[in-house]
Amino acid sequence: MTEAGEFAVATAGLTKRFKAQVAVNAIDLLVPRGSVYGFLGPNGSGKTTTIRMLLGLIRPTSGHHRLLGRAMPHNAGQVLPLVGSLVEGPAFHPYLTARANLQRLDSVDRHADPRTTKVRVDGALDRVGLLAAADKKYRAYSLGMRQRLAIAGTLLAPRELLVLDEPTNGLDPQGTREVRHLIGSLADDGATVLVSSHLLSEVEQVCTHIGVMHVGRLLTQGPIAEVRAVSEPRARVETDRPADAATVLRALGLTDVVVESGVVVGTLGALVPDKVVAALVHQGVPVTGFAVAQPSLEDLFVSLTGEGFNVSG
Amino acid sequence: MSAAELATSPAARPLRHVSTRFLRSELRLIFGRRRNQAGLGILAVVPLILAITVKVSTPRPGHGPDFLASITSNGLFVALASLSIELALFLPLAVGAIAGDSIAGEANIGTLRYLLAVPVHRTRLLAVKFAAITIFSLVATLWVSLVGVAAGLALFGGGDMTMLSGGQIGMGPAVLRVVMATVYLGLGFASLGAIGLFISTLTEQPIGATIAVVILNVMSFILDSIPQLSWLHEWLPTHWWMSFGDFFRDPVAWDGLTRGLLTAAGYALVFWLAAWARFSDKDVTG
Ligand SMILES: Nc1ncnc2c1ncn2[C@@H]1O[C@H](COP(=O)(O)OP(=O)(O)OP(=O)(O)O)[C@@H](O)[C@H]1O
Numbered sequence: 130m131t132e133a134g135e136f137a138v139a140t141a142g143l144t145k146r147f148k149a150q151v152a153v154n155a156i157d158l159l160v161p162r163g164s165v166y167g168f169l170g171p172n173g174s175g176k177t178t179t180i181r182m183l184l185g186l187i188r189p190t191s192g193h194h195r196l197l198g199r200a201m202p203h204n205a206g207q208v209l210p211l212v213g214s215l216v217e218g219p220a221f222h223p224y225l226t227a228r229a230n231l232q233r234l235d236s237v238d239r240h241a242d243p244r245t246t247k248v249r250v251d252g253a254l255d256r257v258g259l260l261a262a263a264d265k266k267y268r269a270y271s272l273g274m275r276q277r278l279a280i281a282g283t284l285l286a287p288r289e290l291l292v293l294d295e296p297t298n299g300l301d302p303q304g305t306r307e308v309r310h311l312i313g314s315l316a317d318d319g320a321t322v323l324v325s326s327h328l329l330s331e332v333e334q335v336c337t338h339i340g341v342m343h344v345g346r347l348l349t350q351g352p353i354a355e356v357r358a359v360s361e362p363r364a365r366v367e368t369d370r371p372a373d374a375a376t377v378l379r380a381l382g383l384t385d386v387v388v389e390s391g392v393v394v395g396t397l398g399a400l401v402p403d404k405v406v407a408a409l410v411h412q413g414v415p416v417t418g419f420a421v422a423q424p425s426l427e428d429l430f431v432s433l434t435g436e437g438f439n440v441s442g
Numbered sequence: 443m444s445a446a447e448l449a450t451s452p453a454a455r456p457l458r459h460v461s462t463r464f465l466r467s468e469l470r471l472i473f474g475r476r477r478n479q480a481g482l483g484i485l486a487v488v489p490l491i492l493a494i495t496v497k498v499s500t501p502r503p504g505h506g507p508d509f510l511a512s513i514t515s516n517g518l519f520v521a522l523a524s525l526s527i528e529l530a531l532f533l534p535l536a537v538g539a540i541a542g543d544s545i546a547g548e549a550n551i552g553t554l555r556y557l558l559a560v561p562v563h564r565t566r567l568l569a570v571k572f573a574a575i576t577i578f579s580l581v582a583t584l585w586v587s588l589v590g591v592a593a594g595l596a597l598f599g600g601g602d603m604t605m606l607s608g609g610q611i612g613m614g615p616a617v618l619r620v621v622m623a624t625v626y627l628g629l630g631f632a633s634l635g636a637i638g639l640f641i642s643t644l645t646e647q648p649i650g651a652t653i654a655v656v657i658l659n660v661m662s663f664i665l666d667s668i669p670q671l672s673w674l675h676e677w678l679p680t681h682w683w684m685s686f687g688d689f690f691r692d693p694v695a696w697d698g699l700t701r702g703l704l705t706a707a708g709y710a711l712v713f714w715l716a717a718w719a720r721f722s723d724k725d726v727t728g
Pocket residue numbers: 147148152170171172173174175176177178179327441442727
């Protein structure tokens with residue numbers, strides 16, 4: 130395998146400038162083969178724009194990229210048949226049935242065998258739980274059913290890479306869990322999955338790697354454990370004398386000590402947790418609970434991208 | 443599906459170099475759509491009304507267009523009279539609706555990005571879309587003729603046909619000439635469809651593209667009727683359409699028809715290339 134072949138997606142300085150703004154700013158996205166890569170970022174951070182560039186739907190202002198080891202968009206004809214994609218929500222012909230819509234997609238694929246269309250279409254519908262509603266007009270589909278149909282569209286052929294832009298958008302909890310399982314089973318089959326989302330809890334459970342976008346920049350990326358390791362563990366002390374506990378923690382050298390009602394939290398740094406408990410007990414501060422926690426991905430996400438609710442740009 | 447299978451999947455899914463599946467899918471979309479079926483229904487109304495009204499009214503010789511006056515002598519003229527009525531607006535509108543929808547319609551509902559991601563090469567997409575427009579144009583024109591011939595023969599009967607130039611030909615050759623005249627017009631409308639295809643790459647509003655095609659068609663007819671612009675007339679996309687009557691001279695007056703076919707081919711080529719230039723590296727953000 131060539132060096133470039135290690136990555137299912139590799140971009141170098143990929144940039145997209147729309148008239149007024151830089152939507153994607155010189156990102157070097159690296160998605161290792163076989164990984165499930167969570168592509169995170171708040172609304173308007175440039176996830177969909179990046180995905181559109183990856184698939185050759187829009188032309189990068191500068192930079193280049195490879196999919197499955199081949200330069201794009203030059204090799205789109207060879208690469209894209211191996212890539213299943215979901216971009217910015219489902220889109221189908223409203224007056225056709227779900228089945229007819231998938232048949233339409235299959236009929237434009239020059240790699241598809243018409244003799245197996247029926248089997249593959251029904252198989253894909255079955256896999257997303259839509260077989261019973263296959264002959265309903267797309268117009269009559271609910272939001273979640275539409276989303277499922279779009280996912281079925283990516284499953285019409287065996288894929289080496291799946292690019293899924295917000296695949297759980299509009300799905301009920303059951304559907305969300307099924308999509309998670311689906312991503313897991315696709316990965317088990319050896320496919321690489323790039324999944325964009327702003328719902329961290331979902332990503333956290335299935336992803337091996339994450340990348341975080343913010344205002345068009347890729348702030349961080351890597352194996353999920355590595356990215357998380359950047360953030361230091363925090364000690365959490367439950368006590369009925371929080372002020373005293375805070376004093377002790379600060380004296381020990383914990384940073385970012387925050388006092389909430391009955392709880393004190395501080396960043397441990399290089400300190401061993403045992404020392405903290407021992408010091409508290411030694412100073413006579415009653416400890417009713419103690420825990421050391423890695424910040425959740427959500428905390429990390431917020432610390433990276435800021436807490437502001439306003440959409441960037 | 444295992445990892446090993448995935449790795450060999452390109453070989454397992456060989457490329458079909460020649461496939462008509464995409465084109466057939468396009469035609470199913472066009473002819474399966476209610477709106478378009480209704481449109482074809484409306485196109486059929488003209489020959490029916492024409493045949494019936496001529497049948498029930500007392501003929502007044504010497505009035506109306508040539509074809510109209512001849513209807514009672516041979517039912518085939520119902521088809522020709524209908525074509526000459528519908529070529530000004532109805533048929534161009536029908537073709538304009540399909541052409542305007544071709545790219546803008548897919549962009550509007552978002553299916554364009556999924557077609558391109560399959561992948562469908564953009565050049566192939568434009569080629570198949572234009573082929574479908576051309577086929578629709580021929581089918582719609584033949585449909586008007588067919589309804590006209592059927593209604594005409596039912597109400598007025600057939601037989602030898604008196605040419606515009608005076609002579610007579612038998613029923614068989616007459617039908618053949620009706621078919622040739624219809625195909626000639628269908629190709630003319632298809633060249634208007636190429637203009638529509640180009641406009642369709644400029645917008646995400648299919649109705650807007652259709653209206654633009656109809657406006658261009660009407661403009662062309664208006665310019666064609668201004669004597670001071672006679673130098674321009676032969677270059678107008680609609681100018682040679684009325685020449686379809688030349689099929690009913692003895693012998694066929696090929697001069698104008700050849701010019702008409704060349705003009706249609708020229709417009710089709712230029713505007714297909716314009717569509718390609720516009721679309722081949724356009725950002726698809728819809
Ligand atoms: N066609 C366009 N023209 C101009 N600006 C655009 C266009 N498409 C996207 N943008 C801008 O680029 C930025 C990134 O948009 P993008 O759709 O990539 O965000 P996103 O990360 O996918 O957001 P979300 O989570 O809401 O889907 C936004 O500020 C958006 O307004």
